[in-house]
Amino acid sequence: MKLLVVDDEGIVLESCRRVLEFEGYEVSLAKSADEALELIEKEDFLLLLMDLKMPVHDGIYLMRELKNRKKDVPIIVMSGYSTNETIAEADMMGANLFLPKPFTPDELLAAIREISKRRSAR
Amino acid sequence: MQHSTRYRLIFSFLAVSFVAGGVSLFIGGYLLYNAVLMEANNQVRLALNAADDVYETHVKFVKVALSITTLGAGFRSSLSEKRTEDLLDRLDRMAQHAQMDFAGIVAADGANICRIGPKVFQDEKGQHENIIARYVISHKHEIAGTVVLSKAFISRENMELADRTQFYPFKGANQLMPDDDQQLACMAIGAGIPIFENRVNGELIGVLYGGIVLNQSTNIVDQAQKSFFFDDVQQEKTTPMASILFDRIRIATNIVDEKGNRAIGTEVPDEVKEQVVIQGKQWTTTQLYLNDRYISAYEPIEDILGRRVGMLSIAVLESNYSNVQKKFFLFFMLATFLGAMIAIVMGYFISYQIMKPIHRLMKASQEVSTGNLSPDIGPISRDKEIAILQTTFKDMVESMKRRRMESRSQIIQSEKQASVGRLAAGVAHEINNPLTGVLTYTHMLLRRTDFPDDVRADLQVIAESTERVRKIVKGLLDFSRQTKLDPEPTEINRLVEASIKLIENQALLKGVTVQFHQGETLPLITLDRSQIQSVLLNILINALDASKPSDTITVHTTPALSASDTGNRGVEIIISDTGCGIAPDNLNKIFDPFFSTKEVGKGTGLGLSVSLGIVKEHGGAIRVQSEMGKGTTFFVWLPMNMNIGETKNETIGR
Numbered sequence: 001m002k003l004l005v006v007d008d009e010g011i012v013l014e015s016c017r018r019v020l021e022f023e024g025y026e027v028s029l030a031k032s033a034d035e036a037l038e039l040i041e042k043e044d045f046l047l048l049l050m051d052l053k054m055p056v057h058d059g060i061y062l063m064r065e066l067k068n069r070k071k072d073v074p075i076i077v078m079s080g081y082s083t084n085e086t087i088a089e090a091d092m093m094g095a096n097l098f099l100p101k102p103f104t105p106d107e108l109l110a111a112i113r114e115i116s117k118r119r120s121a122r
Numbered sequence: 123m124q125h126s127t128r129y130r131l132i133f134s135f136l137a138v139s140f141v142a143g144g145v146s147l148f149i150g151g152y153l154l155y156n157a158v159l160m161e162a163n164n165q166v167r168l169a170l171n172a173a174d175d176v177y178e179t180h181v182k183f184v185k186v187a188l189s190i191t192t193l194g195a196g197f198r199s200s201l202s203e204k205r206t207e208d209l210l211d212r213l214d215r216m217a218q219h220a221q222m223d224f225a226g227i228v229a230a231d232g233a234n235i236c237r238i239g240p241k242v243f244q245d246e247k248g249q250h251e252n253i254i255a256r257y258v259i260s261h262k263h264e265i266a267g268t269v270v271l272s273k274a275f276i277s278r279e280n281m282e283l284a285d286r287t288q289f290y291p292f293k294g295a296n297q298l299m300p301d302d303d304q305q306l307a308c309m310a311i312g313a314g315i316p317i318f319e320n321r322v323n324g325e326l327i328g329v330l331y332g333g334i335v336l337n338q339s340t341n342i343v344d345q346a347q348k349s350f351f352f353d354d355v356q357q358e359k360t361t362p363m364a365s366i367l368f369d370r371i372r373i374a375t376n377i378v379d380e381k382g383n384r385a386i387g388t389e390v391p392d393e394v395k396e397q398v399v400i401q402g403k404q405w406t407t408t409q410l411y412l413n414d415r416y417i418s419a420y421e422p423i424e425d426i427l428g429r430r431v432g433m434l435s436i437a438v439l440e441s442n443y444s445n446v447q448k449k450f451f452l453f454f455m456l457a458t459f460l461g462a463m464i465a466i467v468m469g470y471f472i473s474y475q476i477m478k479p480i481h482r483l484m485k486a487s488q489e490v491s492t493g494n495l496s497p498d499i500g501p502i503s504r505d506k507e508i509a510i511l512q513t514t515f516k517d518m519v520e521s522m523k524r525r526r527m528e529s530r531s532q533i534i535q536s537e538k539q540a541s542v543g544r545l546a547a548g549v550a551h552e553i554n555n556p557l558t559g560v561l562t563y564t565h566m567l568l569r570r571t572d573f574p575d576d577v578r579a580d581l582q583v584i585a586e587s588t589e590r591v592r593k594i595v596k597g598l599l600d601f602s603r604q605t606k607l608d609p610e611p612t613e614i615n616r617l618v619e620a621s622i623k624l625i626e627n628q629a630l631l632k633g634v635t636v637q638f639h640q641g642e643t644l645p646l647i648t649l650d651r652s653q654i655q656s657v658l659l660n661i662l663i664n665a666l667d668a669s670k671p672s673d674t675i676t677v678h679t680t681p682a683l684s685a686s687d688t689g690n691r692g693v694e695i696i697i698s699d700t701g702c703g704i705a706p707d708n709l710n711k712i713f714d715p716f717f718s719t720k721e722v723g724k725g726t727g728l729g730l731s732v733s734l735g736i737v738k739e740h741g742g743a744i745r746v747q748s749e750m751g752k753g754t755t756f757f758v759w760l761p762m763n764m765n766i767g768e769t770k771n772e773t774i775g776r
């Protein structure tokens with residue numbers, strides 16, 4: 001199954017694609033929350049990596065939409081500027097992990113591993 | 123509206139003097155008024171007595187005149203022989219002498235023998251209307267006094283007299299008529315003398331009668347008035363005035379109306395008639411007549427039959443007496459006014475004395491508000507309250523001075539931190555995305571094994587440098603982050619102990635000893651453990667960085683009150699080292715963001731400014747003491763109950 005990365009910044013999307021494809025994951029990329037929603041409507045994803053601060057619709061909106069559409073997908077929130085409040089909000093909206101930017105490939109993979117570990121533990 | 127205290131004081135004094143003056147004016151005026159009124163009443167009564175005397179004298183005079191006539195030689199014989207010419211001659215002389223209005227002689231059967239005045243028809247029925255004669259005939263002795271005479275009687279006696287006399291209706295004027303039949307009548311004083319056959323006793327042969335009609339008469343009232351000239355100061359208007367009243371009508375008086383005519387025919391109020399004529403009392407009253415108020419006294423006049431038929435009255439202008447009262451009022455007003463003037467002067471002076479130091483203080487506080495923190499408040503007053511005010515003010519200004527010194531640098535500090543914080547947050551956020559790219563691509567390249575070693579070494583440098591950038595940006599973010607506190611009650615000693623544990627290894631490696639003297643009976647402090655721990659760690663690491671091998675870091679904890687004026691309870695954590703110390707020039711810079719003396723790459727210079735932000739957020743404070751070459755001590759004070767709202771505005775990184 002595929003992973004979906006959502007970020008308004010191309011360099012972040014490309015970085016994630018590089019690392020994840022190198023590790024053998026299939027990856028889809030979305031430049032906005034709306035684009036991501038379109039993709040999610042079409043197919044199911046194994047995991048969602050998303051930025052919080054995006055123009056037009058932000059990550060919080062995306063998570064709310066997912067909840068509304070009853071899509072139960074594990075979510076890793078990536079953010080370059082995390083406050084306790086934003087973390088708490090993302091947490092509330094169903095984020096499973098918080099990955100502060102910038103991150104190294106190892107940190108990204110560790111986060112994904114952490115999620116799948118939690119998944120299988122359930 | 124605001125009044126100055128001075129005017130309020132003066133107004134109070136004025137009010138007091140006015141109240142005092144007013145009360146004494148009122149009471150004094152009231153007492154005096156009563157005294158004057160009593161005096162007036164007494165005088166009026168005295169005058170009434172005098173008038174009564176005059177009246178009685180006239181009655182006696184009429185009687186005496188009649189008696190003398192009867193005693194005249196030949197009178198009796200003339201009467202027995204009915205020599206009317208002679209009798210009339212005698213009567214005329216007598217009447218002229220005594221100014222009688224009527225006089226005459228009747229026989230023992232009441233039949234008229236002769237009378238003065240123009241001759242009129244002879245009538246025999248008239249005898250019954252001659253009250254005087256009838257009285258004397260039936261009682262057989264002389265009589266003198268007041269009589270009510272019907273118009274019919276007067277007309278028969280003397281037509282001329284009847285014409286010029288003003289008659290008034292009166293019940294029972296004619297003895298033959300029923301009492302309730304009103305008949306025109308007048309009032310007179312008269313007398314009757316019985317004449318007997320011989321001087322000792324014997325048959326009644328006639329009655330000599332005569333009298334003066336009181337209606338419109340001026341004699342008695344004017345004589346009475348003359349007798350009132352107590353002293354020559356009195357002027358005409360102030361003289362008491364006498365009146366004779368027939369029933370309730372003034373028939374003779376020297377009260378005059380506005381045209382100067384005697385007020386004849388005027389009536390007194392019902393009340394007076396009720397009290398005097400009907401009840402028979404002496405009566406004093408004040409009444410209005412022609413715009414003037416009079417004090418009037420009345421006494422009843424009885425006629426010879428014992429009926430109260432009229433009144434004798436005296437009236438005095440009330441203003442005679444109220445003048446005294448006016449003078450009194452004037453005097454008191456003057457006194458009150460004088461009192462008020464004294465009150466103003468005194469109030470002004472006293473308030474000046476009281477207000478002087480207060481004005482000084484006012485001026486001083488104005489100076490303080492415009493920035494002069496060394497104002498002159500003058501000598502300390504002897505007044506306890508004002509002295510307290512002055513010393514309190516002095517203390518206040520002193521502490522303001524102290525605080526201003528402290529806060530000036532603090533304000534600069536926190537402003538600097540706030541703006542740097544905002545900048546840092548923006549920059550950090552923008553940098554993080556490209557930094558992710560750099561980190562990812564570098565590490566991906568490093569994973570490849572097909573590069574020569576020198577390329578790999580270069581990639582390694584890129585990776586490490588990027589790592590440093592990441593650390594700096596993270597520091598910036600930590601610094602700017604408006605972190606919400608997650609406070610919980612904490613044992614300070616445990617927290618300090620845990621923090622020390624974390625640096626113990628590093629200290630050991632460097633050969634630095636770390637000592638911890640735990641304070642006892644410390645209160646639990648509510649704080650965000652991880653944040654305070656990062657504060658302690660930063661200070662400890664700074665101390666460690668400043669230390670040489672064999673130096674010592676000593677940590678104390680102790681209960682302490684707040685250093686500021688609030689005196690809040692709390693705990694102080696004292697961290698001292700024996701390291702290199704801080705240069706005096708740097709002492710007020712170390713809390714600035716990015717101030718660091720550490721070599722490039724070792725310190726970001728954010729540690730202490732972040733720490734200060736955290737501690738302030740907790741409502742606490744950090745102080746520092748340092749001596750070059752000897753060491754440095756940091757004092758971290760934390761309140762027992764943090765009051766976040768109090769310090770929120772000073773937090774950094776908005």
Ligand SMILES: Nc1ncnc2c1ncn2[C@@H]1O[C@H](COP(=O)(O)OP(=O)(O)OP(=O)(O)O)[C@@H](O)[C@H]1O
Pocket residue numbers: 597660664665666668699701702703704712713717718719720724725726727728729730731754
């Ligand atoms: N105990 C101390 N003895 C001597 N100098 C000190 C001590 N603590 C702080 N300083 C001085 O204050 C400066 C600022 O300290 P601060 O903790 O803010 O930044 P830093 O330690 O240089 O960097 P960072 O903590 O961000 O890694 C230090 O560089 C040092 O010069």
Ligand SMILES: [Mg+2]
Pocket residue numbers: 660663664725729730
């Ligand atoms: Mg430091």
